[in-house]
Amino acid sequence: MGLSVGDAVRTARTSGQKLIRLERKHNGPAYVFMTPWLLGMILLTAGSMLFTIYLAFTNYDLLSQPRWGGLQNFRQLISDPNFWTSIRVTLIYVLVSVPVRLVAALFVATLVNKHVRGMGIYRALIYLPSLVGGSVGASIGWRVLFDQNGPINAVLRIFGIQGPVWLGNPATALIVLVLLSAWQFGSEMVIFLAGLKQIPTYLYEAATIDGATLWQRYRRITLPMLSPIIFFNLLMGTISSFMVFTQVYVITDGGPMNSTLFYVLYLYQQGFQYFHMGYAAAMAVVLLIIVAICTGFLFLTSKFWVSYDV
Incomplete structure (x- = not known):
């Protein structure tokens, strides 16, 4: 006796989930080897870019805490x-x-x-x-x-x-x-x-x-x-x-x-x-x-x- 449409869909979904879990299991070592690059990307590149964007809206002289200045730096650029x-x-x-x-x-x-x-x-x-x-x-x-x-x-x-x-x-x-x-x-x-x-x-x-x-x-x-x-x-x-x-x-x-x-x-x-x-x-x-x-x-x-x- 053949499977109904519902049974076939459930069987296909179960097989797909097993395949995804198997792929994730095999991808584990790859993510481990990628960890140093990911940490560098997040901490050194993306983190630095976000911090630079924040500093662009502040008054900061390396010696004191940054003070929010809004668009002051960009207005000063136009007249520089x-x-x-x-x-x-x-x-x-x-x-x-x-x-x-x-x-x-x-x-x-x-x-x-x-x-x-x-x-x-x-x-x-x-x-x-x-x-x-x-x-x-x-x-x-x-x-x-x-x-x-x-x-x-x-x-x-x-x-x-x-x-x-x-x-x-x-x-x-x-x-x-x-x-x-x-x-x-x-x-x-x-x-x-x-x-x-x-x-x-x-x-x-x-x-x-x-x-x-x-x-x-x-x-x-x-x-x-x-x-x-x-x-x-x-x-x-x-x-x-x-x-x-x-x-x-x-x-x-x-x-x-x-x-x-x-x-x-x-x-x-x-x-x-x-x-x-x-x-x-x-x-x-x-x-x-x-x-x-x-x-x-x-x-x-x-x-x-x-x-x-x-």
Whole structure:
């Protein structure tokens, strides 16, 4: 005799509950291994973000208890000329350095995507600057390199060119930092190189048979196939460029004449030099909003040029 509909439903529900309990039992070790990450996420990341948002609405100087101030810090931001200067300088840096870095990384990745003896050594040497690029030592070396009496101007003098005061001139100080960013394209290059190796060779062979030139093959095959990787590097590069600090602090410290007063550097000055921690927290919240808007804009526009078709 067959089961009724009600019995079948109850049997299926019981079997589903047993399966869920069995899955939870097997997932136990996974949750144990995830515990350190979860604790770090909750206590160090989420907890810190919530506390920063709270401090943004307070008057806090690191030495006394926070006092609720409402929107006072945000109103002060609107009337702070250095705040707007830091936004302008950071946006210029992002809009210039990120494309320059991506173009350099893609160009070099295309060059080293060859089966040549010793190519691994060349790739390692090219990748090396990205390992030390954000360090204090590399920043000091870059400052010495572009000093008025440094190696760059010494080379220019050989050709009869009087080099500028790179770090003392508002017109060139930001260029030095952009060049430092472009020098550190190793990480993006490795990602581009991995993407280039995943492009099927038969696409190039078919295009060659059809009479496509090298540039046509690159524009019609390479760039569309790499568009998801270009988008990833563009997204990560934009976010990291908004948070540049060490290089600016060591090389220029915001000078001359605030021409390199980056947003995070000004935030640091307000929080840890002037002890305006509530004001710095408000700046951090605004930075989070700016980065979120830029990220959302990149995702919205990506549907017009990023292709995931293989």
